[in-house]
Amino acid sequence: MTTPAIRIAALTKSYGSLQALAGIDLEIARGEFFGLLGPNGAGKTTLISALAGLVRADGGTLEVMGHDVVADFHNARLKLGVVPQELVFDPFFTVREVLRIQSGYYGICNNDGWVDEILSRLDLLSRADASMRTLSGGMKRRVLVAQALVHRPPVIVLDEPTAGVDVELRQGLWQFVKQLNADGHTIVLTTHYLEEAEALCGRIAMMKAGRIVALDTTANLLSRFSTRSLRLQVQRPEVAEALGGVVSGGWVDFSIDTAPEVETLLARLREAGADVYGISVGEPDLEQVFLEVMRRA
Amino acid sequence: MPDPDTLPGSFRASIFIGFRTLLYKEVLRFWKVNFQTVAAPVLSALLFLLIFSHVLDRRVTVYGDVAYTAFLTPGLIMMSLLQNAFANSSSSLIQSKITGNIIFVLLAPLSSRVFFAAYALAAVFRGLFVAVGVWLVSVFFVDLPLAQPAWVATFAILGGALLATFGIIAGIWAEKFDQLAAFQNFLIMPLTMLSGVFYSIHSLPSFWQQVSHANPFFFMIDGFRYGFFGQSDTSPWLSLAVVGACFIVLATLTLILLGRGYKLRG
Ligand SMILES: Nc1ncnc2c1ncn2[C@@H]1O[C@H](COP(=O)(O)OP(=O)(O)OP(=O)(O)O)[C@@H](O)[C@H]1O
Ligand SMILES: [Mg+2]
Numbered sequence: 001m002t003t004p005a006i007r008i009a010a011l012t013k014s015y016g017s018l019q020a021l022a023g024i025d026l027e028i029a030r031g032e033f034f035g036l037l038g039p040n041g042a043g044k045t046t047l048i049s050a051l052a053g054l055v056r057a058d059g060g061t062l063e064v065m066g067h068d069v070v071a072d073f074h075n076a077r078l079k080l081g082v083v084p085q086e087l088v089f090d091p092f093f094t095v096r097e098v099l100r101i102q103s104g105y106y107g108i109c110n111n112d113g114w115v116d117e118i119l120s121r122l123d124l125l126s127r128a129d130a131s132m133r134t135l136s137g138g139m140k141r142r143v144l145v146a147q148a149l150v151h152r153p154p155v156i157v158l159d160e161p162t163a164g165v166d167v168e169l170r171q172g173l174w175q176f177v178k179q180l181n182a183d184g185h186t187i188v189l190t191t192h193y194l195e196e197a198e199a200l201c202g203r204i205a206m207m208k209a210g211r212i213v214a215l216d217t218t219a220n221l222l223s224r225f226s227t228r229s230l231r232l233q234v235q236r237p238e239v240a241e242a243l244g245g246v247v248s249g250g251w252v253d254f255s256i257d258t259a260p261e262v263e264t265l266l267a268r269l270r271e272a273g274a275d276v277y278g279i280s281v282g283e284p285d286l287e288q289v290f291l292e293v294m295r296r297a
Numbered sequence: 298m299p300d301p302d303t304l305p306g307s308f309r310a311s312i313f314i315g316f317r318t319l320l321y322k323e324v325l326r327f328w329k330v331n332f333q334t335v336a337a338p339v340l341s342a343l344l345f346l347l348i349f350s351h352v353l354d355r356r357v358t359v360y361g362d363v364a365y366t367a368f369l370t371p372g373l374i375m376m377s378l379l380q381n382a383f384a385n386s387s388s389s390l391i392q393s394k395i396t397g398n399i400i401f402v403l404l405a406p407l408s409s410r411v412f413f414a415a416y417a418l419a420a421v422f423r424g425l426f427v428a429v430g431v432w433l434v435s436v437f438f439v440d441l442p443l444a445q446p447a448w449v450a451t452f453a454i455l456g457g458a459l460l461a462t463f464g465i466i467a468g469i470w471a472e473k474f475d476q477l478a479a480f481q482n483f484l485i486m487p488l489t490m491l492s493g494v495f496y497s498i499h500s501l502p503s504f505w506q507q508v509s510h511a512n513p514f515f516f517m518i519d520g521f522r523y524g525f526f527g528q529s530d531t532s533p534w535l536s537l538a539v540v541g542a543c544f545i546v547l548a549t550l551t552l553i554l555l556g557r558g559y560k561l562r563g
Binding site for chain 2: 049052056077078080084089091101105106109
């Protein structure tokens with residue numbers, strides 16, 4: 001059996017009296033596209049920082065590709081690329097200098113071919129020789145992505161990489177990240193854009209107050225926590241209401257879990273003389289699931 | 298997936314590349330603003346030299362027949378070297394901490410020893426650049442002998458390394474620029490001024506001579522001066538022992554702090 005890309009066991013971290021991580025257990029397999037969601041202050045960044053060795057855990061163990069992040073930090077860090085949430089940069093250098101220097105930290109020289117490829121994928125090639133301080137916020141964010149990739153890490157963690165990035169580039173960035181995932185890189189993503197997480201992630205953990213409160217495949221989460229709604233426009237709404245519908249603004253909403261239920265419902269409406277003249281299906285979405293999970297947790 | 302061509306041949310080589318890169322980045326950082334980091338300190342040392350030599354040169358001699366300006370110059374060179382070595386490592390670290398870009402170094406597989414060696418050596422380079430600058434300029438004003446160059450080099454490098462290390466500790470510990478300025482104004486400056494840059498401690502009352510012997514800066518400057526004149530207030534071997542011991546203590550402390558991630562890894 002191969003070791004997982006990330007293995008976290010019994011991880012705790014407090015800042016004074018505030019428990020930022022209250023016992024996290026999590027395994028992420030190689031090749032996964034994994035989403036880490038949670039409201040502000042849930043502990044996502046703290047978790048990522050512990051994994052990257054930027055903060056010291058109070059208890060528990062963390063491994064990247066089987067390498068302990070403290071005892072075998074050298075190998076663990078070689079295997080990990082992190083795009084930090086904060087928009088940090090070194091104003092003294094140009095984009096290309098930053099990437100060459102970052103490559104060198106990982107023991108790599110002559111990395112220009114790969115650096116150019118990353119720059120072109122992130123649409124930064126034309127700014128390669130510009131000083132970091134002259135870039136716009138979105139461009140600086142893309143340089144952060146590039147910096148995380150210089151050493152071709154098998155595990156890539158992106159902490160809100162699309163905050164402040166325009167629509168077109170966000171699409172381009174996701175294409176690039178999907179490509180990396182298809183090439184075998186494990187991706188861990190945090191974002192507050194839940195439709196992005198829904199579209200990209202195969203599995204999702206939801207965090208609240210330092211704990212994981214839901215952990216499952218995206219498909220299971222969607223079916224477990226939310227029901228599809230069938231919205232109908234009918235001739236006699238009061239009849240539909242008697243059959244369990246909820247009237248709102250000319251429509252009657254029914255909660256539906258399976259397809260056969262739809263058939264039964266339509267048959268019963270026809271028998272009662274409530275002819276259907278409009279129909280629409282509300283798909284479950286991750287936002288609904290998220291709100292439900294947070295409410296219950 | 299990793300392309301074998303870009304991966305270093307061995308673990309050792311990759312560590313060395315990491316060290317070399319961090320050193321290069323630290324040197325480039327001060328070199329890109331060399332007007333402030335090298336030219337300005339050379340100019341201020343030059344002003345000291347001009348003023349003191351104009352006022353005192355014909356009136357004072359030291360060690361019997363050494364002209365005051367000649368005596369003063371090595372002190373000024375060393376003072377500039379020490380101050381700039383300290384300024385480089387401490388200000389680089391605090392800037393990186395405040396702006397947050399220190400994480401690019403912390404994310405990378407760089408050990409405490411590599412981190413320490415690169416920051417310290419870059420700071421020594423800055424100190425040496427400034428020192429050579431002051432020395433070159435002083436050639437136009439002062440007739441300075443060079444009795445034992447090996448001692449000059451030894452104390453320049455060791456003194457620079459000591460202050461660079463001290464700068465790393467200050468940079469790790471400080472959270473604001475004011476705290477760093479306090480270090481500089483209340484510790485480095487007074488200790489330098491009271492170390493015999495401007496006078497031979499033999500001209501002091503014996504109590505103050507004793508006090509000077511508790512000041513490591515005295516030994517750095519005295520040993521350095523020995524390299525130029527072949528004479529000094531104390532033996533260069535004693536100075537070497539004191540400065541070397543101080544360096545070992547501070548370097549060990551720095552490695553412990555870095556190993557624990559003190560104030561760097563929250
Ligand atoms: N250095 C620190 N000192 C004190 N408290 C901290 C520190 N870093 C984080 N915290 C606290 O730990 C908790 C978790 O913070 P964290 O940054 O991990 O949240 P997050 O899930 O990433 O939130 P966001 O979505 O806003 O990025 C918060 O309550 C935060 O205030
Ligand atoms: Mg965060």
